[in-house]
Amino acid sequence: MATTRTDPLTLEVVELIGAVVARYYEEYEQAAAAHSLTGAQARVLGLLSLDPLPMRRIAQKLKCEPSNVTGIVDRLEARGLVERRPDPADRRVKLAAPTEKGASTARELRASLDFAREPLAGLSDTDRAVLRDLLRRMLGMDPAGLS
Amino acid sequence: MATTRTDPLTLEVVELIGAVVARYYEEYEQAAAAHSLTGAQARVLGLLSLDPLPMRRIAQKLKCEPSNVTGIVDRLEARGLVERRPDPADRRVKLAAPTEKGASTARELRASLDFAREPLAGLSDTDRAVLRDLLRRMLGMDPAGLS
DNA sequence: TATTGTTATACTCTATAACTATA
DNA sequence: TATAGTTATAGAGTATAACAATA
Numbered sequence A, B: 001m002a003t004t005r006t007d008p009l010t011l012e013v014v015e016l017i018g019a020v021v022a023r024y025y026e027e028y029e030q031a032a033a034a035h036s037l038t039g040a041q042a043r044v045l046g047l048l049s050l051d052p053l054p055m056r057r058i059a060q061k062l063k064c065e066p067s068n069v070t071g072i073v074d075r076l077e078a079r080g081l082v083e084r085r086p087d088p089a090d091r092r093v094k095l096a097a098p099t100e101k102g103a104s105t106a107r108e109l110r111a112s113l114d115f116a117r118e119p120l121a122g123l124s125d126t127d128r129a130v131l132r133d134l135l136r137r138m139l140g141m142d143p144a145g146l147s
Numbered sequence C: 001t002a003t004t005g006t007t008a009t010a011c012t013c014t015a016t017a018a019c020t021a022t023a
Numbered sequence D: 001t002a003t004a005g006t007t008a009t010a011g012a013g014t015a016t017a018a019c020a021a022t023a
Helices: A008-033 A039-050 A055-062 A066-078 A100-111 A114-122 A125-138 B008-033 B039-050 B055-062 B066-078 B100-111 B114-122 B125-138
Strands: A082-087 A090-098 B082-087 B090-098
Touching: A008 A039, A008 B008, A008 B114, A008 B125, A039 A055, A039 A066, A039 A082, A039 A090, A039 A100, A055 A066, A055 A090, A066 A082, A090 A100, A114 B008, A114 B125, A125 B008, A125 B114, A125 B125, B008 B039, B039 B055, B039 B066, B039 B082, B039 B090, B039 B100, B055 B066, B055 B090, B066 B082, B090 B100
Parallel strands: none
Antiparallel strands: A082 A090, B082 B090
């Protein structure tokens, strides 16, 4: 359907997106490492800080096998950042939830997401709004964000 | 220096960039897996397809320790995609270079980078040019790309 | 002495398959 | 019988430290 474009402009944009992706990933890993966390651990902690989740749901969010989540949560639990709680509604389910220490670590981690905001500092509000609309359209979202 | 912005617009852009990063990464891994390559292997093969490189240089490009490159190149070499050549100028150096098969795999891989171009299909040329300029500025590049 | 690449080691993430306890 | 979580296993990427060959 959508014809694949190979004009220089498109190729340059693809390359720039690749550069943004590389930078984002790199700095995310650094922010995690600053708290002695791996990227995967930081992502799980960030997820749980929004909402406690069953192990299965974490795997779905991470797009990985449930068996992997066991180990990641094990390591977070060993460090006192996360705990496993029973689900009153289903005794098979374990809900992973951040401890108080885990919640504060997640907050600090989110704060050091400055790295993602800093590159935006050079853009005006108008620029940011234009960028927002373009990114939304790239992601196939409704151009008009009817909040 | 650059004041960290936390207004809703900036936060939404940060979130959108995160979504683009996640999508890009995910689809890159899929493209690599379609050729039975891991992401790291695909990245190294892509690098070498531009230019044969000493092991040390590959590590620098990947931002990892040189000892890791040994294993990645080992696995690419075992599959006949890459070969190690002596460097005439320095006998300590080994130059990793794609074989013919490796070069064609790299080309196919690059072609399946469609995933990165496809999201751009919904944008007009003007949109793309605007996006290019915004991304350049985010990356701290000279706004005017004086090629 | 310093540098290049490798080896050895240990840890984490990953998928697969088999297991348990619930449902 | 189906599902949630775990365990066991194996492969890959990662960093650290020590090593051989060469500069």
